[in-house]
Amino acid sequence: MTQGEPPSRTPRSRPTMREVAALAGVAIKTVSRVVNGVPTVDPAIAARVREAADKLGYRPNLTASSLRRGDGRTATVGMLVEDAANPFSAALTRTVENVARGRGSLVLVGSLDEDPARERELAQALIDRRVDGLVIVPAGRDHSYLISEQRSGTCMVFVDREPSLLDADAVVSDNRQGSVTAIEHLLKSGHRRIAYLGDQVTISTAAQRFDGYRHALELAHIEYDAEIVRHVGSSESAAIAATEELLALPDAPTALFTSQNFVTIGAVRALRALGLQDTVAHVGFDDFPLADILSPGISVIAQDIERLGRTAAEMLFRRLDGDESPTSTVTVPTRLIERGSGEITAAGPVG
Amino acid sequence: MTQGEPPSRTPRSRPTMREVAALAGVAIKTVSRVVNGVPTVDPAIAARVREAADKLGYRPNLTASSLRRGDGRTATVGMLVEDAANPFSAALTRTVENVARGRGSLVLVGSLDEDPARERELAQALIDRRVDGLVIVPAGRDHSYLISEQRSGTCMVFVDREPSLLDADAVVSDNRQGSVTAIEHLLKSGHRRIAYLGDQVTISTAAQRFDGYRHALELAHIEYDAEIVRHVGSSESAAIAATEELLALPDAPTALFTSQNFVTIGAVRALRALGLQDTVAHVGFDDFPLADILSPGISVIAQDIERLGRTAAEMLFRRLDGDESPTSTVTVPTRLIERGSGEITAAGPVG
DNA sequence: TCCCGGTCAGTCAACGTTGTCTCAGCGTGG
DNA sequence: CCACGCTGAGACAACGTTGACTGACCGGGA
Numbered sequence: 103m104t105q106g107e108p109p110s111r112t113p114r115s116r117p118t119m120r121e122v123a124a125l126a127g128v129a130i131k132t133v134s135r136v137v138n139g140v141p142t143v144d145p146a147i148a149a150r151v152r153e154a155a156d157k158l159g160y161r162p163n164l165t166a167s168s169l170r171r172g173d174g175r176t177a178t179v180g181m182l183v184e185d186a187a188n189p190f191s192a193a194l195t196r197t198v199e200n201v202a203r204g205r206g207s208l209v210l211v212g213s214l215d216e217d218p219a220r221e222r223e224l225a226q227a228l229i230d231r232r233v234d235g236l237v238i239v240p241a242g243r244d245h246s247y248l249i250s251e252q253r254s255g256t257c258m259v260f261v262d263r264e265p266s267l268l269d270a271d272a273v274v275s276d277n278r279q280g281s282v283t284a285i286e287h288l289l290k291s292g293h294r295r296i297a298y299l300g301d302q303v304t305i306s307t308a309a310q311r312f313d314g315y316r317h318a319l320e321l322a323h324i325e326y327d328a329e330i331v332r333h334v335g336s337s338e339s340a341a342i343a344a345t346e347e348l349l350a351l352p353d354a355p356t357a358l359f360t361s362q363n364f365v366t367i368g369a370v371r372a373l374r375a376l377g378l379q380d381t382v383a384h385v386g387f388d389d390f391p392l393a394d395i396l397s398p399g400i401s402v403i404a405q406d407i408e409r410l411g412r413t414a415a416e417m418l419f420r421r422l423d424g425d426e427s428p429t430s431t432v433t434v435p436t437r438l439i440e441r442g443s444g445e446i447t448a449a450g451p452v453g
Numbered sequence: 454m455t456q457g458e459p460p461s462r463t464p465r466s467r468p469t470m471r472e473v474a475a476l477a478g479v480a481i482k483t484v485s486r487v488v489n490g491v492p493t494v495d496p497a498i499a500a501r502v503r504e505a506a507d508k509l510g511y512r513p514n515l516t517a518s519s520l521r522r523g524d525g526r527t528a529t530v531g532m533l534v535e536d537a538a539n540p541f542s543a544a545l546t547r548t549v550e551n552v553a554r555g556r557g558s559l560v561l562v563g564s565l566d567e568d569p570a571r572e573r574e575l576a577q578a579l580i581d582r583r584v585d586g587l588v589i590v591p592a593g594r595d596h597s598y599l600i601s602e603q604r605s606g607t608c609m610v611f612v613d614r615e616p617s618l619l620d621a622d623a624v625v626s627d628n629r630q631g632s633v634t635a636i637e638h639l640l641k642s643g644h645r646r647i648a649y650l651g652d653q654v655t656i657s658t659a660a661q662r663f664d665g666y667r668h669a670l671e672l673a674h675i676e677y678d679a680e681i682v683r684h685v686g687s688s689e690s691a692a693i694a695a696t697e698e699l700l701a702l703p704d705a706p707t708a709l710f711t712s713q714n715f716v717t718i719g720a721v722r723a724l725r726a727l728g729l730q731d732t733v734a735h736v737g738f739d740d741f742p743l744a745d746i747l748s749p750g751i752s753v754i755a756q757d758i759e760r761l762g763r764t765a766a767e768m769l770f771r772r773l774d775g776d777e778s779p780t781s782t783v784t785v786p787t788r789l790i791e792r793g794s795g796e797i798t799a800a801g802p803v804g
Numbered sequence: 805t806c807c808c809g810g811t812c813a814g815t816c817a818a819c820g821t822t823g824t825c826t827c828a829g830c831g832t833g834g
Numbered sequence: 835c836c837a838c839g840c841t842g843a844g845a846c847a848a849c850g851t852t853g854a855c856t857g858a859c860c861g862g863g864a
Contacts, residue, residue: 115525115605115606116605116606117605118849118850118851119850119851120850128813128814129813129814129815130814130850130851130852131813131814131815131851131852132812132813132814134850134851134852135812135813135852137851138852142811142812142813143812143813144812144813147812147813159601159602159604159605161577161580161581161602162581162850162851163520163581163583163849163850163851164581164582164583164851165516165519165520165527165582165583165850165851166520166819166849166850166851166852167850167851167852168516168819168851169514169516169517169520169819169820169821169849169850169851169852170818170819170850170851170852170853171819171851171852171853172819172852172853174466174819176516176582177582178561178582185547186537186543186546186547186550187540187543187544187546187547188543189538189540189543189742191543192537192538192539192540192542192543193538195537195538195562196536196537196538196564199537199562199563199564208561208562208563208575208578208579208582209561209562209563210529210559210560210561210562211546211550211559211560211561211562212550212559212560213547213550224559226512227559228559229512230512230513230514230515231515231516231527231528231529231559232514232515232516250510251510251512253510254466254467254468254510255466255467367743367746370746371746374746390742390743391540391741391742391743392718392741392742392743392747395718395721395722395725395747396743396746396747397748469819469820469821470820470821471820479843479844480843480844480845481820481821481822481844482821482822482843482844482845483842483843483844485820485821485822486822486842486843488821489822493841493842493843494842494843495842495843498842498843513820513821514819514820514821515821516820516821517819517820517821517822517849518820518821518822519821519849520819520820520821520822520849520850520851521820521821521822521823521848521849522821522822522823522849523822523823523849525849
């Protein structure tokens with residue numbers, strides 16, 4: 103731990119337009135015009151103003167500006183995700199940030215940790231700061247508390263999960279079809295006993311993915327067996343335990359479908375611990391870093407996170423630009439990535 | 454794509470204290486008092502005000518409030534990271550968010566992508582929005598542009614990399630010592646020819662880590678050989694190419710030290726492609742998800758990201774609380790995690 | 805010469821809120 | 835019975851900025 107000077111001797115407050123105006127010998131309004139690039143200012147005066155501003159280290163106060171301006175825009179959007187630290191949320195945030203940057207906006211982030219109360223709290227906190235719009239990966243199942251905000255003119259777009267009890271734009275992955283694709287892929291390799299391991303079905307995406315699983319089995323005339331279906335949370339440890347249980351069954355599954363990131367990783371760990379990674383087929387929903395480097399590589403149904411985020415942000419800004427069309431839900435397709443684990447045949451390892 | 458109603462029939466603007474006051478039949482100031490929980494309000498009147506506020510869906514305008522308030526605080530802090538999507542930045546952001554939440558603050562994030570111009574731009578954008586403070590993982594090598602902001606009372610803390618040409622608080626990992634630990638660990642397994650693969654040394658952390666590498670060799674009386682040292686960028690592909698080159702040398706290294714996340718992953722890929730993952734020892738700087746699940750597991754020098762972020766945020770808030778002590782740089786220790794790859798002996802695989 | 809239109813800087817009020825001050829009303833004690 | 839202090843609500847101005855308007859000045863056409 104090294105030491106230096108105190109960070110500021112004279113913590114005098116920030117210069118305002120008033121001070122710039124005084125130094126340049128003009129009216130405040132003229133400073134305002136120069137700062138905002140209004141062309142009807144004499145170039146000589148404008149130069150004097152800019153010089154004064156630079157000298158004082160003047161920076162416009164956007165909060166004051168947004169308060170006074172007609173539209174009240176703050177050039178800030180709010181983003182509520184599950185957890186800013188997890189790869190899905192982080193990638194989504196980054197994409198939204200990119201679109202926002204193109205519009206001169208910054209992003210305020212908040213992590214919900216699957217807590218509906220926190221969702222409400224943070225949404226309110228964002229609204230209190232008068233963000234121009236909200237991008238939400240919701241935690242709760244009741245968004246009616248946002249109706250009044252929507253009426254008051256706050257734009258909002260839901261991502262990954264659709265809103266409940268609220269009519270709002272949304273962008274979601276085609277979860278059901280993704281699951282169907284996964285199961286059909288496993289069926290192709292001769293599997294008939296395919297276990298399902300997923301998040302709690304109270305989470306809508308988990309419900310949709312589970313629904314896809316059942317639907318695909320039905321199409322293949324395979325009877326649904328609740329014994330090889332587990333709705334664990336989204337924790338790795340729960341997934342590990344469940345995987346071990348499933349594989350210890352007398353009539354153990356020959357293939358695994360895991361419908362969420364952490365569940366997939368838990369299953370991978372369990373399979374490797376049991377030495378079954380080359381014996382039991384496995385397809386996961388959601389891609390994850392380094393899935394390709396494992397052996398076997400983990401086959402996944404990948405979501406197009408970049409497209410989810412970009413679409414959501416673009417919808418939001420379109421609304422901010424005055425788009426009054428009916429709300430819509432955009433479905434983004436998923437993609438099967440074959441890496442080895444999903445291509446293990448019912449008889450044993452591939453090749 | 455499904456359809457619904459337009460999101461808001463009457464986009465009337467948000468109710469203000471004035472309207473609440475009118476409905477409750479009191480003065481605006483009284484509404485202000487109720488909203489701010491000032492106790493000297495008649496309970497009956499307070500109840501009437503609250504009722505009116507609820508009825509109108511009133512939400513305080515924090516931007517107006519912060520403008521008027523004496524301290525001008527916005528309850529918002531700015532966070533500039535390398536890339537909100539990468540695991541290090543994401544984890545750091547989340548930690549800062551957690552501390553901020555405890556203080557009623559939200560976090561505005563911006564990604565710099567190692568671009569100094571972007572750093573300046575975004576720092577200005579955050580300051581224009583009057584964030585209370587800044588947490589910065591800097592991209593540039595000249596932070597003098599922040600001196601005037603600091604003088605104007607904006608608090609700032611640097612993380613991961615120290616500020617240049619600016620006197621400010623910082624929290625960094627003990628990069629040099631981390632490297633020394635890594636190299637000494639490899640030496641212990643009998644390695645004498647240890648390659649270095651890292652980011653450009655213009656990045657201060659890379660320089661420090663490289664410095665640790667050289668220092669450790671010196672301590673062990675091993676001559677430095679520039680031939681087995683590569684300063685590639687932080688891209689996986691460049692790291693793959695460099696690793697392949699190194700291992701194709703006539704006098705190839707028996708161990709690899711990679712000083713950055715993506716470089717480590719590139720090296721892992723290259724080693725596996727060459728089938729040398731069990732032959733060439735490898736220690737990486739920075740932990741990464743699933744490093745433990747590979748075979749062999751990748752031994753790393755792990756940074757304590759949680760502590761970096763928490764310490765930085767706490768320093769920031771201490772400054773905001775009026776701490777005027779001299780600036781300081783806190784060094785956070787790193788930790789060696791043995792997982793297999795770093796324990797391969799010079800003769801061949803361990804065990 | 806005068807008037808008119810155009811150009812461009814300045815004045816004033818307002819955005820939504822809160823700090824400061826005022827003042828009405830009440831109870832208390834001399 | 836009155837002066838006094840206290841409680842609690844309202845009036846007013848101000849935070850830093852911008853929208854709407856005003857008004858000074860200039861050049862050109864009648």
